[in-house]
Amino acid sequence: MAGRAPSIACIGVIGKHNNPLHISLFPPDERAALEFSFLLSSSLDIFEARLPHKTADQDFGLLQAVDERLAMYGWLTNTGVKFVIIVDMEGRPATAETKISAAVGLRDADLKPAFRALQTAYIELLRNPFYEPDQHSPLTANAEQRIGSTQITSRRFINQVKRIGDLWAPGVSDL
Template sequence: MESRSPSIAAIAVIGRYNNPLHISLFPATGPNYEQERDRLEYSFMVNSCLDIFEARMPAKTVGHDFGLLHAIDERIAMYGWLTNTCIKLVIVVDMEGRPATNAEAGKTAILGLRNNDLTPAFHAVQTAYIRLLRNPFYVPDEHNPKKAQGTGSLHIASPGFTKEIERIAKIWYPGITTL
């Protein structure tokens, strides 16, 4: 069997009122196939993280990294990050998401991720969100279920943001230092 290495399966951005702002899915790739992920299934998985955020929030007053939230099975695990503005970032990692490029990378699938392997990815997603807020065409209140007046979608529609999230997911690997 070919050796596999971890990759990002999904990146989700969730707003203050637990409203989904953005969910991007990334297929598991092989030498000559791409296995799509089920949007509904991942939506439920991200939803299941929200209670863990809620439960850990009072105890965790310092730092933004919520670490491993929970693992679905041997492959899929979810990691969380909370910004000061209560934006929740969730990254779903597929431990066997892509073929290993070398023997070293193949081992991480068995050894597991280290604590701060995902920190650069979270930093990059947060930076992307900050950049989004500096876009004058993005009005945060239009994506806030308590304040939005129209009936439009509350999801982030900015193509720049989507592209940046995609870039982060594509180039991340365990042990990367900057994204």
């Protein structure tokens, strides 16, 4: 589609036990949350298949092209938490800068700034003394905690993820 550039459609944070910790949709009112939950779940098989072949590099690159419009990219932290970004190749109207990169196509390196910013936001979340990452694990949560959410509820983290999803565009090097 002429005049359109790639944008982030979904950002998912998946725990080390393959439990969803956070899902953000861009824009939130136009996307089907259930559809993206299924897509994020399907990415777990790809992570597992590639894990024995990975070295120290955390960037899993393109996980899969869902269709001609959506593509999933992955990143693995050293704690086993996975970040998945689903890119909509026709996501937003193109600007002068994004028209050039849209014509060339999307490279894995275009998403590295977004993944680095996500990892920084997650590290800041872990540094919060009131955040307990094991509380969000289905394997370690006790019966009282299972009643609550296993999702990340930190407003600061959620706002950082929203900022990343809103600001990212191909060629952006600093988020």
